[in-house]
Amino acid sequence: MIDKVGKLCCGCAACTAVCPKNCIEMRTNGEGFLYPSIDLTSCVECGLCENVCPVLRIGEVQTYVFREAYAAITNDDDTLLTSSSGGAFTELSEQVLDAAAVCSGRHFLGISRQCAMSWRKPRRSCVR
Secondary structure, eight states: OGGGSGGGOOOOOHHHHHOTTOOEEEEEOTTSOEEEEEOTTTOOOOSHHHHHOTTTTTTTOOOOOOOOOOOOOOSOHHHHHTOSSTTHHHHHHHHHHHTTOOBOOBOSSSOOOEEEEOTTSSOEEEEO
């Protein structure tokens, strides 16, 4: 069963999607990460969840090879202190929005939101 994965789970929910008995539910832990929770009374131990799990299949399947990688960090101290990824997205989105484009995103912890912002206009519309 998929419960072997434990804390290594990446939260993709592939196991939930493939389960023929719908006995796997993704639940959020105290830190906001998703982990599979199995209803053992409904599970028939078919093994489909393990076959589809990318964590259990590490090293077996190679889908692509990275040829180059890029890293970025903002020079703005305020942005850096409030960012979880070095402020790179903020800097890139500012460039996009300065070009009169629209940028959208999804809130990470618990609340799903899609926001569209125009940098030049102080207006912001969010849909939950």
